[in-house]
Amino acid sequence: MDDKRAVSVSKFLSMVLRHKPETIGVVLDEGGWLDVDVLIAACAGRGRRFSRADLDHVVATNNKQRFAFSADGRRIRASQGHSVAVELGLTPAAPPDVLYHGTAAATVPLILREGLKPMGRQQVHLSADRETAVRVGSRHGRPAVLEVAAAALAGAGHTFWVSANGVWLTDAVPPERLRIAVD
Missing domain, CATH: 1.10.10.970 (RNA 2'-phosphotransferase, Tpt1/KptA family, N-terminal domain)
Structure with a gap:
């Protein structure tokens, strides 16, 4: 093939x-x-x-x-990314201190106001490293990377899961737990 x-x-x-x-x-x-x-x-x-x-x-x-x-x-x-209702049976996992979300630069102002939402998917997708987030964001135009205070969110009661292919999932990320990643 x-x-x-x-x-x-x-x-x-x-x-x-x-x-x-x-x-x-x-x-x-x-x-x-x-x-x-x-x-x-x-x-x-x-x-x-x-x-x-x-x-x-x-x-x-x-x-x-x-x-x-x-x-x-x-x-x-x-492994993840469903817009149809499925239960992947993933076990909750403790995230690292920081996870990353790649997006188009044009969406950053809205995300910083409203937070990350699953949109058409079941959960928000997060990356363990900045490089992956850049690649994800590049699919949508000029990329931007947001840092997610994941451990702080988990400490506040948010649940995280990690899919079979290493994508971190959570239901939503409020704006106060986000910041623009800088080099």
Whole structure:
């Protein structure tokens, strides 16, 4: 599978496994899981053909590790980022003192007024390092990085989780726990 096709399959899987499973006529279980054979057949039925080997390649080589197989390899799900209701079954985790959020520079004034909200997703996504946040923010235009006082939020009762691919999740971040990251 060449890189261009792998990216195309990955983007399609993100749409199906995170946002719109109905586009291929499937329903995710409560944990966001879908039987691999059902996924492959449903995608083929909508003209998006790929093999189990292709799927294995996409999961193994996705630079953001967006997807995970179940322990037995029979099911697949997105690691985080769902707009459809799923319960990932993650255990609450103590965050580091600071986490980061990458965004477009144009959104910073609004975020500093209103805080971080999940928007169309189930939780706010945070990065453990500034470099990742810069990459995330770059997807939306000129990037800006916000520092999140994560340990202080956790101490105030906010819950944090870390997904299988290392993305930190929380329900919201109030503006008083944010500041613009500087070099």
